[in-house]
Amino acid sequence: MKDAPRKLAVIAAVAFAIAAPAAQAVLDIGLSASQFADQGDSTLRAAGYAFSIWSLIYLGLIAYALWQALPRNTGNPAIRALAWPSALAIALTGAWIFASALNERWLTVAIIVAAAAAMVFGLMRASRGKSTFMDWLLVWWPLGLLGGWLTIASAVNILTVMTAEGLIGSGSALLYGMAGVIATAxxxxxxxxxxxxxxxxxxxxxxLVAVWVAERPGEPALAWLAMACAVVVGLAALWWGRPATAGKR
Structure with a gap:
């Protein structure tokens, strides 16, 4: 019973994160995410198709919420270590929707950076070790995707807000954009x-590949820097992130 709060917290966080964008759209609350981004996307942009990753993330989070709640996983050390950080990160993604809708620019920065930090902390806290196939599929994949997307989204969000606030001018946009890409990598x-x-x-x-697609027509130097960083990060992920399974669970 002592594990019930964390299990319920994850389920509630996932439900809120998925309901938030739907509620914002149906109730027509403030700005959409794209309208919010349009205010300052001249420094660093990702192609619109890239945001379709949220469909995969949401699907994975639903599977994760159900999997972690099963009695068989009560003593799973990785799930226990990831539970609270993931619940916080997931809930904050829902909160970001409303902050952006209300055009609370700096609040969106605080929220998305906190969400990314919480998820990265959780991934570091939970040693993957010899993961089972089901844990790899239903825990590490959805939470890994969430953490990775929040990392690059944080850089884009920060630069978008700085541009919208007039802190980045057209003359320095390229340098800031490059700095954002390098920092992300x-x-x-x-x-x-x-x-x-x-x-x-x-x-x-x-x-990063989506940044290459978006920036190539207008800022080829930034675009190709993003592609170079994408290749480096992709190869590092393949080298360091090779699955280590210990049978089926």
């Missing part, structure tokens, strides 16, 4: 080296 490599979670690197790579 550096953080990703550090996390991958510490966690060996392949899907984390896959999500960051996905985002």
């Amino acid at each position: 550096a953080v990703a490599l550090w996390v991958l080296r510490r966690t060996a979670v392949l899907p984390y690197g896959a999500a960051v790579t996905w985002g």
Whole structure:
């Protein structure tokens, strides 16, 4: 029974995160996520298709919420270590929807950075070790994807808000954009080296390639820097994040 609060917290966080964008759209609350981004996306952008990763993330989070709640996983050390950090990170993704809808720019920065930090902390806290196939599929993949996407989304969100607030002018946008890409890749490599979670690197790579697609027509230097970083992060994810399974659970 002592594990019931964490199990329920994860389920509640996933339900809130999935309901938030639906509620914002149906109730027409403030700005949509794309409208919020349009205010300052001239410094660093990702192609629109990249955000489809949320469909996969949401599906994975539903599976994770159900899997971690099963009695057989009560004593699973990785799930126990990931529970509270993941619940916080997931809930904050829902909170971000409402903060952006209300155009609370700096609040969105605080929320998304906190969400990314919480998820990365959880991934580092839970040593993957010899994961079972089901844990690899239903825990590490959804949470790794979430952590990786939040990492690159944090950089884009920060630069979007700084641009919208007038802190980044057109003359310095390229340098800030490059700094954002390099910082994202550096953080990703550090996390991958510490966690060996392949899907984390896959999500960051996905985002960096989307930056290449979006920026190539107008800022080819930024675009090709993003592609170079995507290749490095992708190869690191494949090298450090090779699955280590110990049979089926």
